Amino acid sequence: MSQDVILEARGLSKEFKGFIAVKEVNLQVRRGTIHALIGPNGAGKSTVFNLLTKFLTPTRGQILYKGRDITAMRPADVALLGLVRSFQISAVFPHLSVLENVRVALQRPLGTSFHFWKSESSLANLRDRAMELIEAVNLTPWAHHTAAELPYGRKRALEIATTLALDPEVMLLDEPLAGMGHEDIERTAALIKRVSADRTILMVEHNLSVVAHLSDTITVLRRGEILAEGPYDVVSRNPQVMEAYMGTGEVGHA
Amino acid sequence: MAAKSHANPSQATIAVRQPGQDNASRLILVGLGLAAAVAAPFVLYPVFVMKVLCFALFACAFNLLIGFAGLLSFGHAAFFGGAAYITAHAAKVWGLSPEISILLGTAFAGLLGLAVGALAIRRQGIYFAMITLALSQMVFFMALQLKFTGGEDGIQGVPRGHLFGAIDLNDPLAMYYFVLAVFLIGFALIWRTVHSPFGQVLKAIRENEPRAISLGYRTERYKLLAFVLSASLAGLAGGTKSLVFQLASLTDVTWQMSGEVVLMTLLGGMGTLFGPVVGAGIVVTLESYLAGTNLPVPVVIGAIFVVCVLVFRRGIVGELQALMARRRKA
Ligand SMILES: Nc1ncnc2c1ncn2[C@@H]1O[C@H](COP(=O)(O)OP(=O)(O)O)[C@@H](O)[C@H]1O
Numbered sequence: 001m002s003q004d005v006i007l008e009a010r011g012l013s014k015e016f017k018g019f020i021a022v023k024e025v026n027l028q029v030r031r032g033t034i035h036a037l038i039g040p041n042g043a044g045k046s047t048v049f050n051l052l053t054k055f056l057t058p059t060r061g062q063i064l065y066k067g068r069d070i071t072a073m074r075p076a077d078v079a080l081l082g083l084v085r086s087f088q089i090s091a092v093f094p095h096l097s098v099l100e101n102v103r104v105a106l107q108r109p110l111g112t113s114f115h116f117w118k119s120e121s122s123l124a125n126l127r128d129r130a131m132e133l134i135e136a137v138n139l140t141p142w143a144h145h146t147a148a149e150l151p152y153g154r155k156r157a158l159e160i161a162t163t164l165a166l167d168p169e170v171m172l173l174d175e176p177l178a179g180m181g182h183e184d185i186e187r188t189a190a191l192i193k194r195v196s197a198d199r200t201i202l203m204v205e206h207n208l209s210v211v212a213h214l215s216d217t218i219t220v221l222r223r224g225e226i227l228a229e230g231p232y233d234v235v236s237r238n239p240q241v242m243e244a245y246m247g248t249g250e251v252g253h254a
Numbered sequence: 255m256a257a258k259s260h261a262n263p264s265q266a267t268i269a270v271r272q273p274g275q276d277n278a279s280r281l282i283l284v285g286l287g288l289a290a291a292v293a294a295p296f297v298l299y300p301v302f303v304m305k306v307l308c309f310a311l312f313a314c315a316f317n318l319l320i321g322f323a324g325l326l327s328f329g330h331a332a333f334f335g336g337a338a339y340i341t342a343h344a345a346k347v348w349g350l351s352p353e354i355s356i357l358l359g360t361a362f363a364g365l366l367g368l369a370v371g372a373l374a375i376r377r378q379g380i381y382f383a384m385i386t387l388a389l390s391q392m393v394f395f396m397a398l399q400l401k402f403t404g405g406e407d408g409i410q411g412v413p414r415g416h417l418f419g420a421i422d423l424n425d426p427l428a429m430y431y432f433v434l435a436v437f438l439i440g441f442a443l444i445w446r447t448v449h450s451p452f453g454q455v456l457k458a459i460r461e462n463e464p465r466a467i468s469l470g471y472r473t474e475r476y477k478l479l480a481f482v483l484s485a486s487l488a489g490l491a492g493g494t495k496s497l498v499f500q501l502a503s504l505t506d507v508t509w510q511m512s513g514e515v516v517l518m519t520l521l522g523g524m525g526t527l528f529g530p531v532v533g534a535g536i537v538v539t540l541e542s543y544l545a546g547t548n549l550p551v552p553v554v555i556g557a558i559f560v561v562c563v564l565v566f567r568r569g570i571v572g573e574l575q576a577l578m579a580r581r582r583k584a
């Protein structure tokens with residue numbers, strides 16, 4: 001595992017009309033690792049994601065991706081560099097079929113996305129790759145259903161398949177397991193582990209046993225500030241973290 | 255099932271796709287429609303049917319934007335009426351042939367669409383609608399003030415001319431089949447656009463714009479192209495209409511005209527390909543029928559519209575499709 005930093009935030013801050021949601025965050029995500037961002041609700045985790053992927057403009061601070069300053073970039077261009085996010089609220093295209101959801105993520109490299117005169121059948125050769133991705137998240141029986149028909153947990157799975165379709169170097173997953181049943185959680189955690197083999201993952205997740213099991217590094221955020229950082233064993237024994245995160249004794253059980 | 259779809263009227267009408275069955279019934283419908291269109295001038299007044307076709311194309315163009323890109327323009331009269339003026343002027347003053355005149359009108363509408371779209375596209379929802387309305391009102395005042403548009407009188411006595419220098423369009427049947435051809439070309443282009451790689455991205459943007467952005471699509475560019483296509487096709491409809499009625503007038507650039515196309519589209523079913531055609535047919539028929547009575551036309555149409563929107567929330571064609579989808583599933 002190479003240890004160089006692929007994604008970095010320097011002094012990242014975000015204010016909403018005077019309210020400081022993210023304060024002076026310095027974050028280094030190392031290439032090839034699974035890095036978890038945890039913290040109580042409202043800590044600013046999703047805001048950090050929005051800042052890193054340029055869905056929000058930082059009030060202060062800098063974002064570096066592979067050593068390149070992307071602070072002024074457009075969100076779509078950030079995605080094209082290989083830094084792709086999912087959303088906390090399940091983000092699918094509800095009235096497209098599961099297959100079309102994945103295919104729309106695959107079609108951009110064809111360079112025909114502005115071609116309004118071309119037939120949709122020109123996308124047919126993306127089908128196999130799309131079905132592979134759908135299979136990877138166990139959605140094959142649903143392939144021809146509209147995304148709106150999927151149960152919530154399956155929508156999250158579809159979202160992961162769609163994100164994977166871009167083959168991103170860095171994947172930012174915002175609570176990918178939220179709303180999933182027990183079985184789906186295990187399957188999705190295994191999938192995340194599997195796809196992390198050749199990429200970097202930054203994820204927000206509340207399920208601490210999964211976080212403990214999956215992540216190499218954990219950053220704890222509280223009221224917009226970093227409270228602690230390190231591997232699970234270290235972070236979970238930090239008294240401040242215990243107090244802030246659980247309010248009581250200790251941080252979950254691995 | 256019925257209760258579920260009632261609770262969420264925005265749910266799509268397409269449930270499980272069964273392409274074979276869909277295509278077969280669709281082909282039959284298209285065949286019947288075509289046969290009816292070819293026979294229509296022998297049964298109905300050609301001018302009436304031509305009016306329906308022009309408005310149907312206008313509504314289809316509008317629907318491309320609202321139904322497939324999720325953008326509500328409240329200024330489409332500017333493209334429809336603006337093109338009508340350009341086409342009328344080209345045919346009457348410059349003496350150009352009908353096909354060139356219509357193409358000029360269409361090109362004008364496309365350029366105007368590029369300008370309006372570029373200004374409006376960054377805004378969302380009601381702000382987008384307001385900007386398009388404001389800009390189309392500017393076009394209205396220009397039409398009122400400029401010399402070449404003829405002010406309150408408009409441009410009258412526009413010659414229909416000879417198509418490709420050969421076919422005399424003063425013959426009502428020739429003119430009718432020309433208008434039908436224009437409509438079919440426009441409709442085919444919309445159909446193709448909806449079922450193209452571009453159409454896929456457009457639908458994705460309509461469904462969830464942030465997600466489309468996160469997949470690397472610069473969504474404003476796609477929306478702008480959709481806007482230009484929609485404006486051009488609205489212009490194609492308006493230019494053609496000015497040759498049908500041999501008139502370009504202020505009526506076609508008013509905000510009421512922008513409202514009318516919204517009404518036609520919602521009535522027929524936005525986001526369905528045939529809905530706008532049905533909606534335009536109903537509105538034009540009602541208007542010409544009511545014109546012969548003492549009833550206040552806008553009030554009656556407005557009332558019908560309100561009832562329809564309350565009863566058929568997906569529009570007529572939308573409800574029919576939903577019904578068929580439900581049947582198929584059951
Ligand atoms: N667009 C916004 N406008 C105003 N306040 C916001 C906005 N987005 C987030 N916030 C606030 O910032 C804080 C952090 O939110 P968020 O990043 O969603 O937290 P988390 O994901 O850790 O639960 C919350 O107090 C939230 O209310």
Ligand SMILES: [Mg+2]
Binds near residue numbers: 047
């Ligand atoms: Mg959050």
